[in-house]
């Protein structure tokens with residue numbers, strides 16, 4: 328059971344790997360009364376034994392980041408970890424994460440059909456990310472029939488999101504994807520028809536206080552936002568990574584292939600140019616990060632590319648962004664951003 332009434336603002340700061348949302352960003356979002364999220368995508372990239380003992384390094388780093396977020400937040404807000412279904416060793420990560428001092432596991436990049444059985448007796452709340460009403464229906468029905476439980480929260484991620492996108496290449500390119508508001512409408516109908524009482528948050532392209540209000544008026548209980556939180560002082564990425572958003576223009580936001588099999592969206596740079604010319608970037612080492620990736624045939628190593636980016640190498644790195652990344656024009660504090668986004672909740 329997720330205690331959403333502990334949130335001062337109906338906000339989830341979306342999980343961002345690799346290393347973009349760790350304990351510092353999540354803790355400051357919590358301090359302002361939101362739900363902060365640490366990404367479980369290779370959080371151990373700064374650990375000395377990352378390339379030798381990847382899983383151990385990642386789990387150790389996650390424990391440290393959870394402690395840090397809890398310290399910063401001073402008991403406010405809620406804390407989650409985002410873990411991708413497409414991650415290699417997903418089951419082992421989920422099992423370990425379910426024992427950590429967090430309120431919720433958020434899971435997408437694939438349908439987390441087995442999530443309830445993987446957390447066993449843990450009391451941690453579960454929030455799947457879905458991109459259609461059909462997926463919401465299938466998932467809830469499966470969870471209920473197999474584990475007699477429903478999601479504690481559903482996150483609908485639409486086509487304007489950052490990171491990996493749950494839509495086909497052709498639909499995205501031809502702009503044939505369903506928009507977030509209409510997916511929300513259909514999901515709310517499914518939940519009502521089935522008598523499933525599940526709070527719904529929406530994600531992908533949510534940018535202003537007005538956007539948020541529109542989704543709340545439509546029946547969402549809150550929003551998940553990621554891209555805007557990159558341009559905060561507290562975001563865990565290097566300043567050059569943040570600055571790439573300040574510098575980006577609309578034409579710089581492009582689709583990019585990913586070894587996950589899902590399309591992604593990124594800020595254009597020499598790496599994206601190379602990949603979109605169908606050229607490969609030689610893989611030097613592999614930490615087995617994604618189930619669908621074959622290191623022998625992959626066009627590039629996404630872990631190396633994301634680590635370059637978060638460390639500030641914005642030429643060779645992969646800079647994932649939501650569709651609105653180009654609208655960012657300055658770096659602000661988490662407090663100022665949340666005050667801008669939720670003027671009435673913050674002043675209440």
Ligand SMILES: Cc1cc2nc3c(=O)[nH]c(=O)nc-3n(C[C@H](O)[C@H](O)[C@H](O)COP(=O)(O)O)c2cc1C
Nearest residue numbers: 341342343344488489490531532552553554647649
């Ligand atoms: C840099 C970046 C990294 C991301 N990494 C992840 C991730 O590791 N797992 C995941 O489920 N979603 C990831 N996302 C998606 C976000 O959590 C979020 O749902 C989405 O970007 C929301 O749209 P917005 O960025 O327009 O607010 C990422 C997004 C960005 C911009």
